Amino acid sequence: MPAKAILISIGDEILYGQTLDTNSHWIAGALDSLGIRVSKKLTIADTREDILYYLKESEDQADVVLLTGGLGPTSDDLTKPCLVEYFGTQLERNEEMLENIRRLFKKAGREMSEVHEQQADMPANCTPVANNMGTAPGMWFERNGKVIVSMPGVPYEMRKMMEETVLPKLSSMFIKDSIYHRMIRTIGIGESALAEIIKDWEKSLPPHIKLAYLPTMGSVKLRLTTSGESEQTKKEVQNKIDEVLPLINKYVYGFDDEEIEEAIGRMLKTRNLKLAIAESCTGGFLSHKITSVAGSSEWYSGALVPYSNQLKNEQLKVDNKIMEEHGAVSEPVVLALAKNIREVFKADVGVGISGVAGPGGGSKEKPVGTVWIGYSDEKKTVAKKFQFVRDRNINIAYSVVAALNMIRINLDKD
Amino acid sequence: MPAKAILISIGDEILYGQTLDTNSHWIAGALDSLGIRVSKKLTIADTREDILYYLKESEDQADVVLLTGGLGPTSDDLTKPCLVEYFGTQLERNEEMLENIRRLFKKAGREMSEVHEQQADMPANCTPVANNMGTAPGMWFERNGKVIVSMPGVPYEMRKMMEETVLPKLSSMFIKDSIYHRMIRTIGIGESALAEIIKDWEKSLPPHIKLAYLPTMGSVKLRLTTSGESEQTKKEVQNKIDEVLPLINKYVYGFDDEEIEEAIGRMLKTRNLKLAIAESCTGGFLSHKITSVAGSSEWYSGALVPYSNQLKNEQLKVDNKIMEEHGAVSEPVVLALAKNIREVFKADVGVGISGVAGPGGGSKEKPVGTVWIGYSDEKKTVAKKFQFVRDRNINIAYSVVAALNMIRINLDKD
Numbered sequence: 001m002p003a004k005a006i007l008i009s010i011g012d013e014i015l016y017g018q019t020l021d022t023n024s025h026w027i028a029g030a031l032d033s034l035g036i037r038v039s040k041k042l043t044i045a046d047t048r049e050d051i052l053y054y055l056k057e058s059e060d061q062a063d064v065v066l067l068t069g070g071l072g073p074t075s076d077d078l079t080k081p082c083l084v085e086y087f088g089t090q091l092e093r094n095e096e097m098l099e100n101i102r103r104l105f106k107k108a109g110r111e112m113s114e115v116h117e118q119q120a121d122m123p124a125n126c127t128p129v130a131n132n133m134g135t136a137p138g139m140w141f142e143r144n145g146k147v148i149v150s151m152p153g154v155p156y157e158m159r160k161m162m163e164e165t166v167l168p169k170l171s172s173m174f175i176k177d178s179i180y181h182r183m184i185r186t187i188g189i190g191e192s193a194l195a196e197i198i199k200d201w202e203k204s205l206p207p208h209i210k211l212a213y214l215p216t217m218g219s220v221k222l223r224l225t226t227s228g229e230s231e232q233t234k235k236e237v238q239n240k241i242d243e244v245l246p247l248i249n250k251y252v253y254g255f256d257d258e259e260i261e262e263a264i265g266r267m268l269k270t271r272n273l274k275l276a277i278a279e280s281c282t283g284g285f286l287s288h289k290i291t292s293v294a295g296s297s298e299w300y301s302g303a304l305v306p307y308s309n310q311l312k313n314e315q316l317k318v319d320n321k322i323m324e325e326h327g328a329v330s331e332p333v334v335l336a337l338a339k340n341i342r343e344v345f346k347a348d349v350g351v352g353i354s355g356v357a358g359p360g361g362g363s364k365e366k367p368v369g370t371v372w373i374g375y376s377d378e379k380k381t382v383a384k385k386f387q388f389v390r391d392r393n394i395n396i397a398y399s400v401v402a403a404l405n406m407i408r409i410n411l412d413k414d
Numbered sequence: 415m416p417a418k419a420i421l422i423s424i425g426d427e428i429l430y431g432q433t434l435d436t437n438s439h440w441i442a443g444a445l446d447s448l449g450i451r452v453s454k455k456l457t458i459a460d461t462r463e464d465i466l467y468y469l470k471e472s473e474d475q476a477d478v479v480l481l482t483g484g485l486g487p488t489s490d491d492l493t494k495p496c497l498v499e500y501f502g503t504q505l506e507r508n509e510e511m512l513e514n515i516r517r518l519f520k521k522a523g524r525e526m527s528e529v530h531e532q533q534a535d536m537p538a539n540c541t542p543v544a545n546n547m548g549t550a551p552g553m554w555f556e557r558n559g560k561v562i563v564s565m566p567g568v569p570y571e572m573r574k575m576m577e578e579t580v581l582p583k584l585s586s587m588f589i590k591d592s593i594y595h596r597m598i599r600t601i602g603i604g605e606s607a608l609a610e611i612i613k614d615w616e617k618s619l620p621p622h623i624k625l626a627y628l629p630t631m632g633s634v635k636l637r638l639t640t641s642g643e644s645e646q647t648k649k650e651v652q653n654k655i656d657e658v659l660p661l662i663n664k665y666v667y668g669f670d671d672e673e674i675e676e677a678i679g680r681m682l683k684t685r686n687l688k689l690a691i692a693e694s695c696t697g698g699f700l701s702h703k704i705t706s707v708a709g710s711s712e713w714y715s716g717a718l719v720p721y722s723n724q725l726k727n728e729q730l731k732v733d734n735k736i737m738e739e740h741g742a743v744s745e746p747v748v749l750a751l752a753k754n755i756r757e758v759f760k761a762d763v764g765v766g767i768s769g770v771a772g773p774g775g776g777s778k779e780k781p782v783g784t785v786w787i788g789y790s791d792e793k794k795t796v797a798k799k800f801q802f803v804r805d806r807n808i809n810i811a812y813s814v815v816a817a818l819n820m821i822r823i824n825l826d827k828d
Binding site: 012013014015016017018019020021022024025026027028029030031032037038039040041042043044045046050072073074076110113115116133135154156179181191192193195196210211212213214215216221223277282283284285286287288290291292294295296297300301302303304305306307308310311315344345346357358359360389390392393394396 | 426427428429430431432433434435436438439440441442443444445446451452453454455456457458459460464486487488490524527529530547549568570595597605606607609610613624625626627628629630635637639691696697698699700701702704705706708709710711714715716717718719720721722724725729758759760771772773774803804806807808810
């Protein structure tokens with residue numbers, strides 16, 4: 001049996017919908033890679049009653065309980081006093097943690113106050129966990145073979161603490177179950193259509209290989225999960241992947257952790273090509289996605305965001321007459337954007353995007369969500385129209401996925 | 415007493431850390447604005463046992479239970495059969511929902527299959543909730559004055575369903591508690607330093623006004639919460655805000671829902687100025703933030719992302735000699751970028767960013783996280799160096815926050 005973990009995020013701001021909890025997402029992924037199974041995630045209020053109640057419930061139900069939040073220096077942070085009460089212990093000032101906090105303040109050239117010194121007060125029964133990114137130390141508690149860890153809610157402080165201390169300690173304490181995941185990543189097809197294509201293959205999967213469909217904006221990931229990481233298991237899963245690939249090949253852009261922008265980077269790098277982008281309605285988001293890939297400067301020239309027609313004309317030589325006649329959101333305009341950005345930036349592949357992201361700017365002929373995307377390389381310049389139907393930010397995000405898929409398809413054709 | 419809600423997200427992919435749950439975040443905010451208090455959020459596995467157990471527990475603990483996920487057409491989706499079992503009912507094909515699904519397929523010009531028709535099979539005791547963005551209808555159950563609603567996990571399908579049906583119905587059923595929130599938004603100061611400055615004011619708050627510090631990347635929001643929306647309550651909270659503002663004025667960029675990029679848009683629009691951006695290491699993310707604001711074309715010209723030195727020179731006239739002598743990540747380069755983008759794009763305010771986002775490209779003098787930001791307007795051109803210490807994507811995000819704050823400060827000075 002794999003070790004079971006429960007994650008508790010503490011904070012009214014999460015329950016009020018004011019702060020998005022990314023911590024438990026990150027922790028879940030980190031524990032999964034160790035082979036520790038997260039059986040439940042909880043978000044609870046900053047109240048003494050709830051913290052004490054769910055500490056007890058979680059300690060009963062799981063081997064590992066990880067808490068985030070409520071450790072700040074301010075008076076609305078209740079996690080530490082609750083842990084003191086829960087374990088029936090008291091606070092003691094820890095000199096090592098105090099020294100850490102002092103060092104941090106010195107490095108940042110800031111004054112230290114009483115409130116910061118109090119952050120070095122630790123429950124007597126815990127092993128303090130050093131915080132190298134902030135002032136609130138973590139706390140590691142152990143009893144009856146179970147582990148409870150409290151960490152700050154600031155994401156990068158928690159992550160560093162997990163990576164440096166908590167994950168290695170958990171890994172040495174609990175036997176790995178080695179969950180084995182493989183992921184087939186598709187784009188440009190919906191969940192149901194994909195399920196229809198592969199339904200016979202799905203039926204052929206043995207019971208110990210579990211299939212999940214993970215749809216995200218514009219793409220669907222197929223996840224195969226099984227236990228154990230023996231060579232035989234791996235081979236069996238790979239055989240199943242090899243069986244399904246011919247059915248869905250034209251939608252598959254990569255495997256496992258590879259994002260579509262990384263796959264495009266890989267394709268461009270292999271072919272020694274450079275990409276340039278002229279994006280209007282997406283406002284820089286495609287360029288951001290591309291440059292989120294480490295090392296993208298090897299295959300990426302840069303982008304122009306010509307938000308006005310004047311810039312489209314002056315910077316990218318889009319004919320004013322064409323814009324007057326067809327409008328800025330039109331086939332000839334994105335063809336020109338894609339072709340000209342390639343020339344102006346001396347790149348090999350060019351992309352042009354122009355659309356109506358909304359909420360304003362729509363018309364009967366071109367309602368909100370109308371987006372034209374152009375692609376240009378040495379051999380061809382093509383364009384395609386998309387009609388999205390959501391709000392501004394989702395239309396922008398979908399447009400970027402569509403553009404990434406268009407780059408992939410056209411590079412594949414070459 | 416306000417109505418109490420529990421949110422349940424169903425899905426192994428969330429527990430494995432493969433999908434970030436943004437649904438419960440959005441729902442929490444939507445319920446909060448109605449005055450329905452979310453007392454707990456749960457994420458549980460796609461298993462019959464867990465779904466049945468937590469349905470029961472949540473129905474006991476709350477007035478409203480909202481479930482998302484597990485309604486897809488594929489075989490790993492268990493929510494609907496579990497609800498049928500939980501309520502001891504059976505499935506019946508619903509003609510209205512079937513008609514909706516047919517209409518959707520017709521609109522998209524796609525073939526419909528048996529698997530899609532099955533999505534119109536509804537538990538006999540529920541009121542189906544139409545899904546106008548996808549094929550899986552929602553289900554509204556009521557008993558003993560309590561409400562259980564099941565919705566798809568696809569974010570925009572769930573949102574539309576909430577907005578069109580679920581929120582109005584909940585609002586009419588449950589008396590509003592009218593939680594009253596005000597938010598003071600600060601940037602450029604840490605949580606502890608802010609707490610130190612306002613500690614006397616914080617002590618002066620009456621017990622029925624609750625203060626929370628909500629730190630996010632590079633900014634801290636102060637949230638004041640109280641019950642009731644009488645004019646007197648609002649005035650009392652406003653008085654407390656007026657008291658604290660003189661102490662922290664230089665860090666405050668806005669109130670309530672206004673994001674820093676919206677605040678900048680407001681400032682630029684009022685002054686009839688246009689912004690242009692030349693961003694290298696941030697790769698388009700600043701431009702994306704700016705253009706995520708609806709109507710930004712009124713005060714935004716556009717951006718150039720000159721990822722190579724060649725583009726910095728050819729497109730923005732940055733002297734090659736300067737880049738050779740000082741490097742691309744340097745004060746004279748961002749001064750030139752900020753000044754020249756303003757001229758080239760004929761804008762009033764220019765911003766230039768150049769840095770080492772990482773993981774590669776660092777040196778002893780310019781380690782990963784070194785970022786120069788330049789600002790230029792009619793009266794001045796200035797630059798500032800920042801040193802971030804995280805990984806690529808966090809360095810990029812912090813750089814964008816720093817740039818936004820630099821625009822704010824310099825516009826304020828004018």
